[in-house]
Amino acid sequence: MLKQTPLNAAHRAMGAKMVDFGGWDMPVNYGSQIEEHHQVRNDVGMFDVCHMLVVDVQGDDVRGFLRGLVANNVDKLTVSGKALYSCMLNPEGGVIDDLIIYFMTEDWFRIVVNAGTADKDVAWMQKQAAGRALTVSPRRDLAMIAVQGPNARAKVWEAIPGAQAVSEAMKPFNAVAFQQYFIARTGYTGEDGFEIMLPVAEAETMWQRLASLGVKPIGLGARDTLRLEAGMNLYGQDMDETTNPLECGLAWTIDLKSERDFIGKSALQSRDIDLQLVGLVLLDKGVLRAHQAVNTKHGAGEITSGTFSPTLQQSIALARIPLGIAPGAEVEVTVRDKQLKAKVVSYPFARNGKSLIS
Amino acid sequence: MSIPADLKYTASHEWVKTNADGTVTVGITHHAQDLLGDMVFVENPVVGRTLAAGEECAVVESVKAASDVYAPIAGEVVAANADVEASPEAINQDAYAAWMFKLKPANSADVAGLLDAAAYQALVESEAH
Structure with a gap:
């Protein structure tokens, strides 16, 4: 019930x-x-x-x-x-x-x-x-x-x-x-x-x-x-x-x-910090979703939340990836059988009615 | 919205229309788009691809979720609707007009084995409970 x-x-x-x-x-x-x-x-x-x-x-x-x-x-x-x-x-x-x-x-x-x-x-x-x-x-x-x-x-x-x-x-x-x-x-x-x-x-x-x-x-x-x-x-x-x-x-x-x-x-x-949460903006067509694998030059990460952004009119995500990957870097996300390109960005993506992603 | 009587249906919520030239047109049903919500991405199979019945061949994604689309019958893809890829929301507006792809059936008799409108209506109602 x-x-x-x-x-x-x-x-x-x-x-x-x-x-x-x-x-x-x-x-x-x-x-x-x-x-x-x-x-x-x-x-x-x-x-x-x-x-x-x-x-x-x-x-x-x-x-x-x-x-x-x-x-x-x-x-x-x-x-x-x-x-x-x-x-x-x-x-x-x-x-x-x-x-x-x-x-x-x-x-x-x-x-x-x-x-x-x-x-x-x-x-x-x-x-x-x-x-x-x-x-x-x-x-x-x-x-x-x-x-x-x-x-x-x-x-x-x-x-x-x-x-x-x-x-x-x-x-x-x-x-x-x-x-x-x-x-x-x-x-x-x-x-x-x-x-x-x-x-x-x-x-x-x-x-x-x-x-x-x-x-x-x-x-x-x-x-x-x-x-x-x-x-x-x-x-x-x-x-x-x-x-x-x-x-x-x-x-x-x-x-x-x-x-x-x-x-x-x-x-x-006492715990090591190896990962960081970053924003992703999908450059290819498609939609990022939670648990999709992210491939970076410093190793693998994972999307924790992904969706289609109505404000940006493209797909965005939060992803936990290895340290050392800075905003502006390009990464690949495994979506079904494809590797899609995404850009690492600082978030928030949008606030107060406006996109914050250039 | 009523379920068109002149179409055939699958249990995985595709609709199938038989054309005069013997090809069939495939889309997803009004019920399917209603479950998924606002559509934002469509990926059709490439023209020329040969599909087995029930094979995953296309993807529709709403803001909420991704959903596979399956080949209702075996056949070769002879057309894919680029308009619906450019404007996925067309499926929300009229799911039976926003077709996704056309197949040349491997065996045209296969269409007869799909669900008719009454059987599909019963399926939708049973899923609601």
Whole structure:
């Protein structure tokens, strides 16, 4: 039996094609995934992200707990509402999940984790919290809707009276608790916008209100092409418990400089780094896909995520390949019985409506 | 969308039309394009290639996934549609107009062994459950 979000009936009424996404019955598109992609890059769209889980950590010395739990440094969070992207590692240095941590007060930090890893994450956090005077609370009573695109903020301000006053001056990667809402200027598309958390009972009303304001629903298909163009990793595809985050393009999120110890730190410091995550743009015709082999002059690598980019109108990918292959280099990708030429590039590929690849 | 009664079909979602000159035209069905979503790449077999029935001979790729296309019957490829390679989205717009390739059948009686519209309709419905 697939799990359903509070918006399940609304998706069906809007003509969504539903798929099994990690045990959740989710909309993959409402017609054309390419049109939905452009809708977000050029205007505004909304995503049901209720399958993701909000976890509140509350009590004594939450900061001290998180210092040891995650690989990025929560001491970067000094202003209430500020958000931090981080990996949560196992003792071997593998990635249990990637998550966003919002600092609200010293006794309340809010974490958002991936859907497929949610149960595992909560169990791990609760285990690490044993003996501490704090609670780790999964919040399935909260729904989450992402509104993304250049016109996203204006639409949210129309939909939620009073929201503009509390969020207009708010910078990206910050959040504010407002009435029954939690409004975060974060997302997974490379566009401006908000992720809104609200009580489950109000989710469908909010979804319909946004729809009536002209915000189009966007499925998981476009969500994947948007995040890949934006150069954002997908857990379970670009990294997992077996991969070294320093070989996943996530070194910027791993704080090895401070004295602080965290789970997985010593393992990371003793592991060799042989691989890097790079962007690929396909020069030949075709479509790059996950798990295709990449052949470089320094040895073999593998595509971790690949798709057709609606913004670039060509195929792009993230690939884990040997160190020493720099942007501009040409590599070959094995696609069925052919060797196709691709160019190594720095990513992101596109953000804020524009291609970043020349 | 209704399944055209004048075509034949395969269980792997190709449609087959018999032409006056004895060749057959092959494409993928509306149901197949609906499952795959927005088409972005088509690779047809080269003209002159001899295919066995059921042989992988072409590829269609949507944003979401790649899918092989199989030869419905044995024969020689006598034409490939360059227009659909240039504009794969034509398959989404009208799957029965956006043909992929034409075969000269090794045995013209083979077409009769394919699914008719009613049998294909039943197959699509059974896959939906």
